[in-house]
Amino acid sequence: MARVLILDFGSQTTQLIARRVRELEVYCEIVPCTTPLAKIKAFDPAAIILSGGPASVHEAGSPRPDRGLWSLGVPLLGICYGLQVMSEENGGKVQPGRAREFGRARIHVDKDGGLFAGLPRQLDVWMSHGDQVAALPAGMVATAHSDTCPVAAAFDDKRRWLGVQFHPEVVHTPDGKSMLARFLFDVCGLAPSWKMGSFAADKVAEIKRTVGDARAVMALSGGVDSSVAAVLLHRAMGQHLTCVYVDSGLHRLGEVEALRQLFVDDLKMDVRIFDASDRFMAALEGVTDPEQKRKRIGHIFIDVFQEVAKDLPRCDWLGQGTLYPDVIESVSFHGGPTAVIKSHHNVGGLPEKMHLKLLEPLRELFKDEVRRLGKELGLPDAVVQRQPFPGPGLAIRVLGEVTRARCDLLRQADAVVRVEIEAALARGEVQGPLWQWFAVLLPVRSVGVMGDARTYDETVCVRCVKSTDGMTADWVELPHAVLSRISNRIINEVRGVNRVVYDVSSKPPSTIEWE
Ligand code: XMP
Numbered sequence: 001m002a003r004v005l006i007l008d009f010g011s012q013t014t015q016l017i018a019r020r021v022r023e024l025e026v027y028c029e030i031v032p033c034t035t036p037l038a039k040i041k042a043f044d045p046a047a048i049i050l051s052g053g054p055a056s057v058h059e060a061g062s063p064r065p066d067r068g069l070w071s072l073g074v075p076l077l078g079i080c081y082g083l084q085v086m087s088e089e090n091g092g093k094v095q096p097g098r099a100r101e102f103g104r105a106r107i108h109v110d111k112d113g114g115l116f117a118g119l120p121r122q123l124d125v126w127m128s129h130g131d132q133v134a135a136l137p138a139g140m141v142a143t144a145h146s147d148t149c150p151v152a153a154a155f156d157d158k159r160r161w162l163g164v165q166f167h168p169e170v171v172h173t174p175d176g177k178s179m180l181a182r183f184l185f186d187v188c189g190l191a192p193s194w195k196m197g198s199f200a201a202d203k204v205a206e207i208k209r210t211v212g213d214a215r216a217v218m219a220l221s222g223g224v225d226s227s228v229a230a231v232l233l234h235r236a237m238g239q240h241l242t243c244v245y246v247d248s249g250l251h252r253l254g255e256v257e258a259l260r261q262l263f264v265d266d267l268k269m270d271v272r273i274f275d276a277s278d279r280f281m282a283a284l285e286g287v288t289d290p291e292q293k294r295k296r297i298g299h300i301f302i303d304v305f306q307e308v309a310k311d312l313p314r315c316d317w318l319g320q321g322t323l324y325p326d327v328i329e330s331v332s333f334h335g336g337p338t339a340v341i342k343s344h345h346n347v348g349g350l351p352e353k354m355h356l357k358l359l360e361p362l363r364e365l366f367k368d369e370v371r372r373l374g375k376e377l378g379l380p381d382a383v384v385q386r387q388p389f390p391g392p393g394l395a396i397r398v399l400g401e402v403t404r405a406r407c408d409l410l411r412q413a414d415a416v417v418r419v420e421i422e423a424a425l426a427r428g429e430v431q432g433p434l435w436q437w438f439a440v441l442l443p444v445r446s447v448g449v450m451g452d453a454r455t456y457d458e459t460v461c462v463r464c465v466k467s468t469d470g471m472t473a474d475w476v477e478l479p480h481a482v483l484s485r486i487s488n489r490i491i492n493e494v495r496g497v498n499r500v501v502y503d504v505s506s507k508p509p510s511t512i513e514w515e
Contacts, residue, residue, distance in 0.1 A: 001027055001193045001194065002026065002027070002046035002190045002191075002193060003026075003027050003028065003029070003043065003044065003045055003046060004021055004026055004027070004028035004029075004045055004046060004047045004048070004049065004184070004190075005028065005029060005031060005040060005043050005045035005047075005048045005049070006018055006021070006028055006029065006030045006031070006048075006049045006051060007031060007032075007033040007035065007048060007049070007050050007051060007065055007069075007082070008030050008031065008032055008033055008051050008053075008328075009033045009050065009051050009052060009053030009055070009063050009081050009082060009085070010033075010051075010053040010054055010055065010063065011051045011052035011053050011054070011079075011080070011081070013051075013052065013167055013169050013170055014030055014051040014052075015030070015325060015328070015366075016169040016170060017030075017049055017051055017079065017169040017180075018030050018324075018366070019169075019366055019368075020168075020169050020176070020177055020180050021049070021180060021184065022194060022366065022369065023177070024177070024180060024181050024184055024185075024192060025192030025193065025194045025195060026184050026190055026192065026193065026194055027193070027194040028049075029043070029364075030051075030328050031043075033050070033051075033053070033063050033064075033065050034063065034064075034065070034066075035065075035066070036066055037066040037068035037069065037072070040066065040068075040069065040072070041072070045074055046074070046075075046188055046190055047074060047075045047076070047077065047183070047184065047187075047188040047190070048069070048072075048074055048075070048076050048077075049076075049077045049078075049079065049082070050065065050076065050077070050078040050079065050081075050082025050083075050085065050086060051079055051080075051081070051082055052079050052080030052081045052082060052128070052129075052167060053080075053081040053082075054081075055081065056096075056130065056131050057081075057084050057085055057088045057094050057131065058094070058096075058131070062085075063085075064085060064089065065085070067089070070089065070090060075160035075161070075162075075183075075187055075188045076159075076160070076161045076162070077161075077162045077163070077164075077183050078161075078162070078163040078164075079163075079164055079167060079168065079169070080128065080129055080164070080165060080166070080167060081129075082163065083133060083151075083154065083163030083164060083165060084131055084132075084133060086137070086161065086163055087133045087135070087136055087137055087140075087154075087163070090137035090138075091137045091138060092133060092134075092135045092136045092137040092140070093133070093134045093135035094131050094132070094133055094134065095131065095132065095134040096130060096131055096132075100129070100130045101127040101128070101129055101132075101146075101148055101149065102127065102128050102129075103126070103127065103128075104124060104125075104126060104127075104172060105124075105125055105126070105127040105146050105148075105149075105166065106122055106123070106124055106125070106146060106147075107122070107123050107125050107144045107145065107146045107149075107152040107153070107166065108121065108122055108144060108145055108146065108152075109121045109122070109123060109143065109144045109153075110142065110143055110144055110145065111141070111143040111144075111155070112143070113141075113143025113144070113153055113154070113155035113162070114143075114155045114157065114160075114162050114182060114183065114186065114187045115143070115153060115155070115162060115164070115168075115179040115182050115183060116143065116144070116153075116179065116182070117182055117186065118178070119175050119178060119179075123144075123173075123175055124172075124173070124174060125146075125152070125166035125167070125168075125172075125173045125176070126166055126167045126170045126172035126173045126176075127146075127149070127165065127166050127167070128167060129165060132149050132150075132151065132165060133150075133151040133154070133163075133165065134150075134151075136151060136154050137156075139156040139158060139159060139161075140154045140155065140156040140161060140163070141154060141155060141156070142154050143155050149165055151163075151165060152164065152165045152166060153165070153166075160187055160188070162183060162187065164179070168180055196369065196372045196373045196375075196376045197376055199373065200232065200235070200373060200376055200377060203232060203236075203361050204232065204235045204236040205236075207232070207233060207236035207237065207359065207361060208236050208237075210359070211236070211237060211240075211316075211317055211359070213240070214240070214315075214316040214317060215237075215240045215241070215242070215312075215313055215314065215315045215316065215317070216233060216237060216240065216241050216242070216315055216316070216317035216318065216319050216359055217241075217242050217243075217244060217309050217312055217315045217317070217318060217319070217356075218230055218233060218241065218242075218243050218244070218318065218319030218320070218359075219243070219244055219245075219246070219301075219305055219320075219350075220243040220244065220245045220259070220263065220271060221245070221391070222245070222251075222255055222258070222259045222383075223321075223386065223388075223389060224367070224370060224371060224374065224383065224384060224386055225321030225322075225323060225362060225367075225370060226320075226321040227263075227321075227374065227379060227383050228321065228362065228370050228373055228374040228377065228379065228384075229319055229320065229321035229360075229361055229362050230243050230263070230269065230319065230321075231267065231269075231374070231377045231378075231379060232361045232362075232373070232377065233319045233359065233361060234267070234269050235377070239270055241269070241270065241319065242270045242271075242272065242312050242313075242315070243263065243269060243270065243271040243272070244271075244272050244274060244305060244308050244309065245259060245271055245272070245273045245274065246274055246276050246301055246304050246305060246308075247273060247274060247275045247276060247277055248276060248277060248280040248297065248300075248301070248393060248395075249276075249277025249278075249280055249281055249404060249407060250277075250280060250297070250392065250393030250394045250395050250402075250407060251393055251394070252389070252393075252394070252411060252414055252415070252418075253411045253412065253414065253415040254415070256273065258382070259271070259273070260273060262379075262380070262383065272308060272312075274304060274308050276300065276304045277404070279300055279304065280297065280300055280395075281402070281403065281404050283296045283297075283299075283300050284296060284297075284395060284401075284402040285401070285403075286401060287401065287402070288400050288401055288443075290396055290515035293392060293395045293396060293402065293515070294391075294392050294395075294396070297391075297392045297393075297395060298391075298392075302349055302350055302353070305350065306350075306353065306354060309354065315356065316356065316357060317356060317357050317358070317359045318350060318351050318354065318356035318357070318358055318359065319359045319360075319361070320358060320359070320360050321360075321362055321370075322360040322362060322363050323362055323363065323365055323366065323367060323370060324362075324363060324364055324365055324366055325366065325367075326363075327363050371384050371385065387434070387435070387436045387437065387438075388435070388436060388470065390513060394407050394410055394411065394414075396513055396514070396515040397410060397414075397438065397439070397440045397441065397513065397514065397515070398410055398441045399440065399441060399442055399443045399514055399515060400443030406441055406458075409441060409458065409494060409495075409496050409497065410439060410440075410441040410460070412493065412494045413439040413441070413460045413490045413494050413497060414438055414439040416439070416486060416489045416490050416493065416494070417437060417438060417439045417462055417464075417486055417490075418437065418438070420482060420485050420486045420489065421434070421437045421464060421478070421482065421486075422437075424478075424479070424482045429479055429481070429482060430476070430478060430479065430482065433466070434464060434465070434466055434476060435465050435466055435467035435468075435470065435473060435512075436463070436464070436465055436467075436512060437462075437463070437464040437465075437476075438462075438463055438464075439460050439461065439462055439463070439490075440460070440461040440462075440463055440503075440514045441458060441459075441460060441461075442458070442459040442460070442461055442501075442514075444458075444459045445457060445458060445459070446459060446498065446499050448498030448499060450498065455498045457496050457497055457498035457499070458496050458497045458498070458499075459497070459498075459499045459500070459501060460490055460494070460497050460499070460500050460501075461500075461501050461502070461503050461514070462478075462483070462486055462487075462500060462501070462502050462503065463475075463503045463512070463514075464476045464478055465506075465507070465512055467507075467512070470512065471507075472506075472507055472508065473506060473507040473512050474506045475503060475504050475505060475506055478502070483502055486500065487500040
């Protein structure tokens, strides 16, 4: 299978380049721009993409790739800073632009130049740069320009070097994906070869080779990542895989039952469901600080998991649903290159404590690929399309002190929110895709009147947001009829609640969760 390498010069959108390439069914990986040539060669890339980045080639210490890259003979595509560094290092010239260009721009295509075949001669693109290329290296010619940027795109058909000043990877460049397709399929001669069906088969074979007859244990939360990872490991290991579900009492309505039905009854997997809700509730008694809640929950989870695992047959491996964005070595430049390596453990601390080796079958995948893989493995939409749910569960949605009674109350209100919004989505009353929709129990009581009696009861807040990655989010303008149904049902059906409010704050400056 042909593989593409992406050299990361620190752009915010480097991951998007990888997403687009993979959507075109070509496998790719991101590495820091300073990766030595020997490592690049060992990867055996069919093409290399140089990402954008925040630096200027004129700054001292601005990031440069290994010089050997220029004589490697592999097709190159430089994006923004990637094009500038390619030009500067090979006899071209980069100069500060007359005006910083940021946002939508229109380019005029002068030649097909490897990227533009079949596209109109005027294209909307997304620009984000201060510097621009004033002179190209020998052999490279400009293939597109804009009113302020003479080299919006460039091509050297002998060396198969291409460059663009704009960002083809973002949605604001509507034809960007088509340009990347022309680069991969026409210029580099690649074919789509990265398919989820073959990924599953290859992965199962690889897991079998890796673990042999050994056993593995894995924490199953019911979320998309751990569910897909568990099913993949189960395909490879059968009953040599034991999953542990720790019931914290902080889950949503019906979750434990649905998990039992799917994994135990339908898929016949070895899942030990362990009710530890008393311990979680005891540890949360009197705790109101959100970070304290998170810490205590994390510790108990590890303790309970270890205790359960002690009674299992001896294991050598721990399965985890780690994804690609968690393992990319992202590069940031603050004057000079500093590699910031994100280390990530879904179940922090466990592998070291338990002397287990890690099995992470999803570590090459993005979230949308995990969803496709889950579908490929036959998991139902209810699991694969599940909305994100925070690890600490309802504890960070019950504001103030967490008690079993308040969790029960929130569970009922949350179920109403979920059912009503999902029904509205199905009827087309609400336009998806939504990121999260849930209820929060506020630490506020207020006066109400029910029948002839005065009440002094709890307040439920409804939260519904759109987002692409959880980093920013917009509150959704739910139709009044939907809000009205939710409010009526919660107040009528959930005893102890006499007021429902809707959260109309976006992130930033708010966050999605309230704690
Ligand atoms: P915020 O509230 O920071 O949430 O805007 C962004 C996304 O992260 C989820 N979230 C968490 N997930 N453990 C998790 O596993 C946590 O402690 C946690 N806090 C927030 C949140 O649901 C949203 O999708």
